[in-house]
Amino acid sequence: MxxxxxxxxxxxxxxxxxxxxxxxxxxxxxxxxxxxxxxxxxxxxxETVLVDGKRMASEHGNVVRLRDLLRQGFIGREIRFMMLTVHYRKPLDFRPSRLVSARRALRRLDDYICKLHCLPPGRPHPELAGYVRSMEKQFSLALDDDLNVSKAMAALYRFIKRTNSILQMNHLDGEQKNMILQSFKRINQVLQIFRLEGCPLAPEVNALLQRREKARLDKDWQAADAARNALRQKGIEVIDTEAGPMKNCNRHCAPIAQLDRATAFVWSALGETPRVEPAKFGETFTA
Incomplete structure (x- = not known):
């Protein structure tokens, strides 16, 4: 074959x-x-896959299938990221907590990418291009080191930590933000875990954001606070910066109308109809 x-x-x-x-x-x-x-x-x-320290096998009755994880509400990129956190030469000891940790890590990445999309252009930072080149070089060297994905991710995390405060103070212009997004796009050709297009906001959330901004411009602080509280109840945190309000929009993905590519591929391979109910944050899978 x-x-x-x-x-x-x-x-x-x-x-x-x-x-x-x-x-x-x-x-x-x-x-x-x-x-x-x-x-x-x-x-x-x-290496083999373990479940709570024991080799995953049908004779042990501890097989966890992809369809089981998807039905619990986890998505393809969360499962993929969990698997990437362990080197291929080491056993992967599957625990529900690993998937929850993967979800949290991805949400931190989503937060950062959301800032790139949501903050308006600011002042350029003179060292940003060097930071990007250094991160990409370290990432590539780590993969050349026997596919050391953990080391590669560490380089990415260091870059995000270094540039997050710069981004928060709005010291990046539009060209530099696009430079970061293009770099992440190249890295994502390997990882396939980023949500680079940002996160879609439901129409009612957009309406609340516009209502709050109008209230702020009109100095109607009571109406602005009411809109902020309504947004917070929907999972949107609005942060006021020097450049204006910024929204952590990745926290509101409802209603989910599209599956990530990894999840859609798995459902297609299984020959089943996709289920798109998102698992609640912190929810664990029971094998």
Whole structure:
């Protein structure tokens, strides 16, 4: 099937360590006898998946399927991010708390990207281009180090920490914000976890934001506070900065009309109709 659908010689062959011998030894021998070529240039063997310290297997009755996680309301990029946090040479010990931690980490990334979208252009920062180049170089070197994704993510987190205060004080102009977004777009070709287009606001939230801004301009502080409180109840926190009000808009994704690509792909592969009810923040999965 591999030679028919892909090629007689593959760049990378991926599988679990427990198939290293004799399965892959036999596979190599059969392929080379058939084609006269090596089956793969590189063989990447990952460690096994555990559940609470025990190997995930049907005989143990502890198999957690993707459809189970999706039905609990977790989305594809949360599951993907959880898996990226563990190096492929180390066992992945699945726990519900790992998915919740992945969700929190992604929301922090979403917060940062939301600021890039929501804050108006400000003053340019003279060192921003250097920060971006340094982060991208560290990210690339980490991946060259045996796909050390954790090290690569650490470089990304350092960049966000360094530039978050600059962004909050509105010391980035529109071109520099776009530079960061384009850098994240390149990184996302590897990670596939960012929500780079920002987060859609429901119409009623947009109406409340406009009402509050009008009240502020009219110096109707009571009406402005009422609109702010109504937004807070919907999960939108409005922060007043030197450049004007900024909204943490990623916290309000309702109603969710579109699935992320990873989730949509999984549902398609399962041949089932997507479920889009989002899990409540902090909700855990019970295997």
């Amino acid at each position: 591999a030679t028919r659908s892909l090629a007689q010689s593959l760049d990378i062959h991926i599988a679990s360590r427990n198939l290293l011998f004799p399965h892959h030894e036999n596979e190599r021998a059969i392929a080379e006898a058939l084609t006269g070529k090596a089956l793969a240039r590189y063989w990447l063997h990952s």
